Amino acid sequence: SVVVDVFMLLGDGFEGQLFAQILKARGIHxxxxxxxxxEKLANNREHFGVKTINTTKEELPEAAFDIVVEAVGTPATQEQALAAAARGAQVLMFGVGNPDDxxxxxxxxxxxxxxxxxxxFINPYTFEDSIALLASGKVDPLPLFSHELEFTQVEDFVSGKLGKVSKAIVKVGGEEA
Structure with missing residues (x-):
């Protein structure tokens, strides 16, 4: 069994944030x-106890991580992922890039x-594991949602009238959907 000392997830989008929670739930310290x-980085530090690096303010350490998950899908972040990987590291290209990049x-x-x-690419056999993680409470996606919308607000969201919405829960008929 391989002992993982240091794990980095590159990308603070919704999937990257969920991935970080799953790693913590699976025992990665x-x-x-x-x-x-x-805002997203602070939320993840507070709610889930992950370390964070704001890439707009600081460089990623080079050759520092045993496992690196690239969850953005851009050539720049893919190159950063390889640079951040330590000797003997594993790098997972999880982010979906443009097919021509x-x-x-x-x-x-x-x-x-x-x-x-x-x-x-895709693993259709993960639904049971995902449901079990949610049911156990080890993964909690609710702090990752930036807005709770009424069904009547969906059109404003789609048209961009609501401003910056990261992820939202939509209430339908007074119930969360």
Missing amino acids: EVTLAGRSE KFSVNTYDVFQKQLTIQGA
């Missing part, structure tokens, strides 16, 4: 969430660091 939204890889770094790089 040191999870670092790196992203650009100070390419990123630069220093092949000698992959060789010298002995990296394992893997992509993730």
Whole structure:
């Protein structure tokens, strides 16, 4: 069994934030969430006890993480993920990128660091595990929602009239949906 010392999740979007919670729930003690939204990073520090790096204010440490999950899908963040990976690290390309995008890889770094790089597309066999994590309370997505909307507000949300909405819960007929 491999002992993971340091784990980084690059991307503070909804999926990245959920991924960080799942890692904590699975017993990973040191999870670092790196992203650009100070509000989301602070929320994750407070509610879930993850370390954070605001990439608009500080550089990611190089060769510092045993496992890196790239959850953005841009060439820049994919390159950052490889740079942040320590010797012998595993890098999971989880973020969905543009099908035409390419990123630069220093092949000698992959060789010298002995990296394992893997992509993730879809796994239809995860629903039972997901439901079990939610039911156990080990994963709580509610603090990740920025708004609670009435059904009548959905059109304003779609048209952009509500301003910045990260993720929202929509109430239908007075009940959360």
